[in-house]
Amino acid sequence: MFTTPFLDLPPLVGAGGTVRLPGSKSISNRVLLLAALASGTTTVHDVLDSDDTRVMLAALAGLGCRIDRVGAALRIEGLDGRLRASGSKLFLGNAGTAMRPLTAALSLLGGEFELSGVPRMHERPIGDLVDALVQLGCRIDYLGNPGYPPLAVHPVPLDALQLAAPIRVRGDVSSQFLTALLLALPLATGTPVKLPASLGSLPTEATPQPGSRPASGRDITIEVVGELISKPYVEITLNLLSRFGIGVRREGWERFVIPAGSRYRSPGHIHVEADASSASYFIALGAIAEGEGIRIEGVGADSIQGDIRFTEAARQMGARVDSGPNWLTISRGAWPLRAIELDANHIPDAAMTLAVMALYADGPCLLRNIASWRVKETDRIDAMARELRKLGAVVEDGPDFLRVHPLREADWRAASIRTYDDHRVAMCFSLAAFNPRRLPVRILEPHCVAKTFPDYFETLFSVAEASDVPVICIDGPTASGKGTLAVAVAYQLGYHYLDSGTLYRVTGLAMRRSGLEADATHEARIAELALSLPLRFADGKVLLADEDVTDAIRTEAAGMDASRVSALPAVRHALLALQKSFRRLPGLVADGRDMGTVVFPDAALKVYLTASAAQRAERRHKQLISKGISTTLAGLRADLEARDLRDSSRSVAPLKPAPDARLLDNSTLSVEQSVEQVLAYWQEVQPFESS
Secondary structure: OOOOOEEEEOOEEEEEEEEEOOEOHHHHHHHHHHHHHOEOEEEEEOOOOOHHHHHHHHHHHHOOOEEEEEOOEEEEEOOOOOOOOOEEEEEOOOOHHHHHHHHHHHHHHOOEEEEEOOOOHHHOOOHHHHHHHHHHOOEEEEOOOOOOOOEEEEOOOHHHOOOOOOEEEEOOOOHHHHHHHHHHHHHHOOOOOOOOHHHOOOOOOOOOOOOOOOOOOOOEEEEEEOOOOOHHHHHHHHHHHHHOOOOOEEEOOOEEEEOOOOOOEOOOEEEOOEOHHHHHHHHHHHHHOEEEEEEEEOOOOOOOOHHHHHHHHHHHOOOEEEEEOOEEEEEOOOOOEOOOEEEOOOOOOOHHHHHHHHHHEOOOEEEEOOHHHHHOOOOHHHHHHHHHHHOOOOEEEOOOEEEEOOOOHHHOOOEEEOOOOOHHHHHHHHHHHHOOOOOOEEEEOHHHHHHOOOOHHHHHHHHEEEOOOOEEEEEOOOOOOHHHHHHHHHHHHOOEEEEHHHHHHHHHHHHHHOOOOOOHHHHHHHHHHHHOOOEEEEOOEEEEOOEEOOOHHHOHHHHHHHHHHOOOHHHHHHHHHHHHOOOOOOOEEEEEOOHHHHHOOOOOEEEEEEOOHHHHHHHHHHHHHHOOOOOOHHHHHHHHHHHHHHHHHOOOOOOOOOOOOEEEEOOOOOHHHHHHHHHHHHHHOOOOOOO
C-alpha cells in the first residue's frame, strides 16, 4: 500500500492480464457481525483485510468475541446473542458498514457502549436508524450533533421492548439503516411481545429466565417508509441472513418479516466473494485501455452483489464483457465509448466509475437517482464534479444527478486529484491516466484506498502498460551520500529503488569467491558471473541465492572491487539489462555513477550529487568509527581522491554529470534538506500545479 503524500501516475496506454480482487467489504463486515452473533464457531475465508474490516474486528473483540487467525482464514467463536463484556468505547473509523449495524445490535445486546469514528463519520446521518430503535424502547443518546454519531448506547431488557407494532424506518437516505435492523432484530424474535396494557398479556408466552434466551416469541415486522434505495445491498443482507439460519419474509420492498424464534446458527464455513464494487475499476480499465483485455477472478455472473450489474452499464457503453461463475473478462469494444443515461440507484458505489468513463464517451453521460452519494465517505457528487472539472471536463451536478461531458484530446489537463479521504474517488480517477494527451495524473493521499482495497495501485500497475515510466537518476562520486538520498526520495514518491553500486559489489564478491581478478584476462568470465547472479532484494537485505551478503558487500575492499569490475566493458554490458529491468510502474529512483549518462539517458530528472573530498572523507570517517573500524581522515581522503580519478578517467562510462543534470552540492546540507531539494526539482519538471 502506498503511504506517500501523493502518487504520480504516468500516462498509461494499455492493459492486459489477470487480477484477483480482495473480498467484498459489504459482505465481509456483514459476515463478521453475523458470525459473532451466532451460536457455534464460524471459519470465514477470503475476508477483506482493510481499514473497515479491521475496525469491525476490533469492535467484536471488544464485545468479548474470540477471533483466531488460521492461515488466511478467521475463526470466530460466536457470542450466541450474549455479550461477554459489559461495555466499552468502540472506534469505528469511517466504516458505515460497522457503525450502523453495531448501533442496532448493541441496542439489543445490552451493556454500555460509546460508538465514535473519524470526523467525517460524525457528519454521516444515523438519526433515522436511531429513531427506529427508539420506537422499540432502546435507549440511545447523541454525544454530539443530534442525528449523527458519536452515540451512547444503554442497556434495555429484551422483554421491555415494544415489538407488537411494525418498526418503521426510512429507506430513502441509506439502505444501511434497514440492513442494521435486519441484522439485529433476530436477537429479539424469541422475546414475548409486550402489548399495550389495554390488550392484556399473551398467556402463551413463557417468561424468559435471566441469562437464558427465550424459546418462543412473535414475528417482528419492519416497514420501510419512502422508496428504498440501494436494494441490491439489502439483497446481500437477506442472502447472508439465510446462510446463518434466518429466513426473512419479504413483501415487496416495503415490508420485511423476521419469523418468531429466529436464532443465528453458524454455517461452519463461509467464503467471502470478491468485491464487485472494486471490480468496476478493472471492468472500466478493460473497456478503456488498448490491449488484450482484463480477466477478473473472484467474482462473476453468480455474484450476490448488486454491483455486478455494473457490467450491464459497461456493455451499454460498448465494452465487450464475458462472464462465468467466478470470473469476468473485459476488453475494448466500441471506441469512443457510447454515452448513456442511467438510473444508478441500484449500483451507487460502482456508478462513480461511470463518471470517469464518461470522459471517454461520444456524448454527455447522465447519472441520476444518486442522492445517496452525498452521505457517503464524502459528498461524492460534489467531489466527483470538482475533480472532473480539474481534468478539463464540463460537469453539471444537482441534488441527485451528475452529467459529465466528454473531453476532446486537446482539452485534457494534468491534475492533482484531491481524494477527500475517500477510497472510491482515488480509484476512479486513476483511470484518467489513460487520457489521449498522455498526461500524468497525481492522486493525493493515495493511502485512502486502504478502506477497501489496500493493494489497488499495485494491482493496477501489474496489468497496466505505461508509455514512459518515469526515472529519477542520482549520480555522484563515492561517499557523496547518493544512496541515502535516493532511498529517501524513492520512499517519498512511492517509487522503486535501484542501487546500481550493489550490483557491482555483488559481482565483485562473486569474482573474489571464484578466484578471479578484475583484469582483461578474466573479463569474459566475470561477465558470465554477472549474467547469472541469483540476486534478489528482500526486507532491506541483499540476498545472493539464499545467503545474506548485505554486510559482506559493504566493506571497503568490496567497494574497491566494485570500482574495478565496473571498469570492464563486458561486465557493464552484462549488468545493463538487469539495471533497466528495475524500471517499473509507478517509477524508479536509481543511484550510481552513470545512471543519467548511460543506463537511463532519457530520465525525467537527473541529479549529480557533489561534495568536497574533505567533506566526504569526514562523513566516511564517522561512519567507520561508529562501526569500530580504525581509520584516519588523511587515508580516507587519499583513497577517495584516487577513486575519483580512476572513475572519472576510465575509458568506458567515465564518472561525470549528464549534460542536463542538476548539480547539487550537499556539503552543508542535511539529508532532509537534500531530499526536499530533489522533490522541488521533481515538481518543476511535472505539469501539475503546486500541491
